[in-house]
Amino acid sequence: xxxxxxxxxxxxxxxxxxxxxxxxxxxxxxxxxxxxxxxxxxxxxxxxxxxxxxxxxxxxxxxxxxxxxxxxxxxxxxxxxxxxxxxxxxxxxxxxxxxxxxxxxxxxxxxxx
Amino acid sequence: xxxxxxxxxxxxxxxxxxxxxxxxxxxxxxxxxxxxxxxxxxxxxxxxxxxxxxxxxxxxxxxxxxxxxxxxxxxxxxxxxxxxxxxxxxxxxxxxxxxxxxxxxx
Numbered sequence: 001x002x003x004x005x006x007x008x009x010x011x012x013x014x015x016x017x018x019x020x021x022x023x024x025x026x027x028x029x030x031x032x033x034x035x036x037x038x039x040x041x042x043x044x045x046x047x048x049x050x051x052x053x054x055x056x057x058x059x060x061x062x063x064x065x066x067x068x069x070x071x072x073x074x075x076x077x078x079x080x081x082x083x084x085x086x087x088x089x090x091x092x093x094x095x096x097x098x099x100x101x102x103x104x105x106x107x108x109x110x111x112x113x
Numbered sequence: 114x115x116x117x118x119x120x121x122x123x124x125x126x127x128x129x130x131x132x133x134x135x136x137x138x139x140x141x142x143x144x145x146x147x148x149x150x151x152x153x154x155x156x157x158x159x160x161x162x163x164x165x166x167x168x169x170x171x172x173x174x175x176x177x178x179x180x181x182x183x184x185x186x187x188x189x190x191x192x193x194x195x196x197x198x199x200x201x202x203x204x205x206x207x208x209x210x211x212x213x214x215x216x217x218x219x
Contacts, residue, residue, distance in 0.1 A: 033206070041150075041197055043209040056206050088154065092207075099144045099203040104156040 003027050006091050006105035013081055014113055020077045021108045023091030029103075031055075031096045032074040034066060037088040037107070046089075049074050050096055081112045115140045117202055117210035124215045126190050134185040134213045136200030144203035145176050145183050150212075151196045159185070159198075190217045 004025045013019050025032060033056075034046040048056035049068040063079045078085060088109050094102040116139040126132055136145070147159040160167050160174040162183060167174055171190075176183040183200055195217050200210040 035209075041212050041214070043199065043212075045206045045208070048206055090156065092156075100146055100158075100161040102146075102158060102207060107154045109154075 003103045004091055004093055004105040006089075006108050008108060009106065010109050010111075012111045012113065015081055015083060017081050018077070018079045019081060019110070020075055021089055021091075021110075023074045023076070023105055025072055025091075025093040025103070027093055027103060029093035029095050030071060031094050032068065032071070033092040033094075033102075034074065034076050035090040035092060035104075037090060039087070043090070047074075047076075078110075081110075083112050086110055086112045115142065115202055115204065115208055117200060117208055119198075119200060119210040119213050121213060122211065124213055126215065126217050128191060128217055128219050130190050130217075131186070131188045132190060132215070134187070134198050134215075136183040136185070136210050138181050138183075138200075138202050138210075141181070142178065142202040142204070145178075146201045146203065146207070147174055147183070147185050148199045148201060148209075149194075149196055150199065156199075187215075190215075192217045192219055 031050045033048045037043045047066045052068045065077045068074045088107045091105040118137045120135045149157050162174045162176045164178045171188045173186045197212045201207045
């Protein structure tokens with residue numbers, strides 16, 4: 001009964017490939033996020049969806065495309081992977097009205113070779 | 114946008130020692146949180162502390178919003194406290210600080 005689950009946990013792929021990371025939450029939260037953590041551990045928001053609607057889109061290459069089929073799922077698709085995309089990607093969910101109580105997934109470590 | 118800086122960037126302690134981690138933010142906020150990222154990468158919410166002081170076991174946090182800083186105190190540190198500690202401010206999204214990497218040795 002994991003609250004926020006991401007798959008896969010590890011992803012190793014070659015440059016130029018396209019890959020997807022899936023995220024699901026069973027907490028009934030209305031907002032979901034994707035964060036990227038680089039090798040220096042900096043955590044930076046990429047996208048935010050509220051009830052399937054994109055509300056935050058930070059300066060992210062358009063090779064990254066989030067998709068939210070329903071408010072419990074937020075997937076991240078990455079086209080034409082580059083070496084610099086190697087990082088840990090975290091999914092999170094929360095209630096916008098509260099602004100706290102966020103729950104993070106366990107992360108997906110993406111390595112582009 | 115808001116800048117969130119943490120200090121020190123790295124901290125090495127022996128078990129049993131106490132420590133204070135600091136978080137400075139560049140603009141007024143009414144929502145500050147502390148997280149712990151354990152050595153396996155999991156991010157755990159420690160405190161929601163927009164102002165005042167809260168305590169949870171050996172950990173406590175204080176936020177002085179008018180002076181734009183927050184402190185996380187760890188007393189009698191244990192090896193399980195190791196990891197990276199982040200503060201984060203919420204506007205329409207969580208903006209994380211630069212982190213403090215803590216290593217506690219037996």
